[in-house]
Amino acid sequence: MKLDPAEFGRLREALLSTDVAAFARHMSDLQFHRPGGAGEAQALAEGLGLARPGTRELTETGWFVADACREYVFWLERDRRLPFADHLPGLVAEAIDGRSVLEIGSGSGINLMSMAMSGRAAEVVGLEPVEAYRQMGAILAEAEGLGPILAEPGAAEQLPFEDARFDTVLCVSAHQYFDVAPALAQIARVLRPGGQMVVIGGTLGSFSRLCSGWLLGQNGLSGAKSYVVTVANTLGYMTLGRRILVRPSKWTTAYPVYPSRGSMRRLIAAAGLVPAAETPSVGTETCFRARKPGG
Numbered sequence: 658m659k660l661d662p663a664e665f666g667r668l669r670e671a672l673l674s675t676d677v678a679a680f681a682r683h684m685s686d687l688q689f690h691r692p693g694g695a696g697e698a699q700a701l702a703e704g705l706g707l708a709r710p711g712t713r714e715l716t717e718t719g720w721f722v723a724d725a726c727r728e729y730v731f732w733l734e735r736d737r738r739l740p741f742a743d744h745l746p747g748l749v750a751e752a753i754d755g756r757s758v759l760e761i762g763s764g765s766g767i768n769l770m771s772m773a774m775s776g777r778a779a780e781v782v783g784l785e786p787v788e789a790y791r792q793m794g795a796i797l798a799e800a801e802g803l804g805p806i807l808a809e810p811g812a813a814e815q816l817p818f819e820d821a822r823f824d825t826v827l828c829v830s831a832h833q834y835f836d837v838a839p840a841l842a843q844i845a846r847v848l849r850p851g852g853q854m855v856v857i858g859g860t861l862g863s864f865s866r867l868c869s870g871w872l873l874g875q876n877g878l879s880g881a882k883s884y885v886v887t888v889a890n891t892l893g894y895m896t897l898g899r900r901i902l903v904r905p906s907k908w909t910t911a912y913p914v915y916p917s918r919g920s921m922r923r924l925i926a927a928a929g930l931v932p933a934a935e936t937p938s939v940g941t942e943t944c945f946r947a948r949k950p951g952g
C-alpha cells in the first residue's frame with residue numbers, strides 16, 4: 658500500500674497545518690471503533706478520503722494512515738521514548754549510544770524518531786516494506802521538527818545492506834511477521850563482528866495469555882479464527898520451520914507467529930549469533946539479545 662504523490666502531498670500539507678496529535682488520536686479512535694464526535698479531525702479525515710463521508714468507517718488508505726497514527730499515539734503516550742527506555746535503561750546505553758543502528762520493521766518510524774531526537778546513536782537507519790508507513794513516518798518526523806530520517810524499503814529476509822554494516826540491529830514488535838530463520842541469518846550478516854541484535858516482541862507464552870484473556874472475556878466465536886490461525890502457524894513454525902496457513906493480504910505482510918522463548922533462542926543460535934542468557938520482559942513482550950561472535 659502506498660499513497661500516490663498527490664495523496665501524499667495533500668496529507669502532508671494537511672497534517673503539517675493541524676494539531677497532528679489530535680488528528681492521530683481521532684484516527685486511532687476510528688480504527689478501534691471507539692465513539693467520538695464529528696469534529697475538525699473527522700472533517701479532515703473525510704476531506705482527505707481517509708474516512709467515508711458521514712460515517713466513522715475508514716477507507717483502505719485511511720486504515721493504513723490510522724495504523725501509523727496508532728503507533729504515533731502510543732509513542733506520544735510514552736513521552737516520545739524508546740519502548741524499552743524505562744524497562745532496560747542499560748540497553749539504551751549499550752546498544753544505542755554511539756552505535757550505528759538499523760531498525761527492521763520500523764513502521765511509521767517512532768523508534769527512529771526517539772533515537773534521532775536523543776542524538777545518542779551515531780547513525781539511525783530504518784527498514785520497512787510498507788510504503789504508506791514510510792510515507793507517514795516522513796510526515797510525522799517533519800511534524801516533530803526533525804530532519805529526514807532514512808527508512809529504506811525492503812524486507813527482513815533479504816536486507817539491502819552490505820555485510821557487517823551495523824553495530825546494532827533492533828526489531829520492535831515486528832519479528833512475528835518475518836520468516837524468522839532467514840531474517841535472523843540476514844541480521845547476523847549485516848552485524849559487524851561483536852555487534853548486537855535486540856529483538857523485542859511477543860512469544861507463544863504472552864500470546865497464549867492474551868488468548869486466554871480473550872476467551873475468559875466470553876467474546877464468543879467472532880474473531881476466534883485469527884487466534885486459531887496464529888496458534889497453528891506458531892506451532893508449525895516451531896516444529897516444521899514454516900507457517901502452515903499462509904495468505905498474502907493487503908492488510909499485513911504475513912500472518913503472525915510468536916515462537917516460544919526456547920525456540921527463539923534456538924533459531925538465534927542457528928543463525929550464528931550468541932544469545933544472551935537473560936530474556937527480560939519489556940511490558941508484555943520479551944527482549945531477545947544476541948551478539949555476533951568476534952570483534
Ligand SMILES: C[S@@+](CC[C@H](N)C(=O)[O-])C[C@H]1O[C@@H](n2cnc3c(N)ncnc32)[C@H](O)[C@@H]1O
Pocket residue numbers: 728761762763764765766767768784785786787790811812813814828829830831834835836910911
Ligand atoms: C507492529 S509494526 C511495529 C513498528 C515499529 N517497530 C514500532 O515499534 O512501532 C510491525 C512492522 O513490521 C513490518 N514488517 C512486516 N513484515 C516485515 C518483513 N518481512 N520485514 C520487515 N518488516 C516487516 C510491518 O510492515 C510493520 O510496519
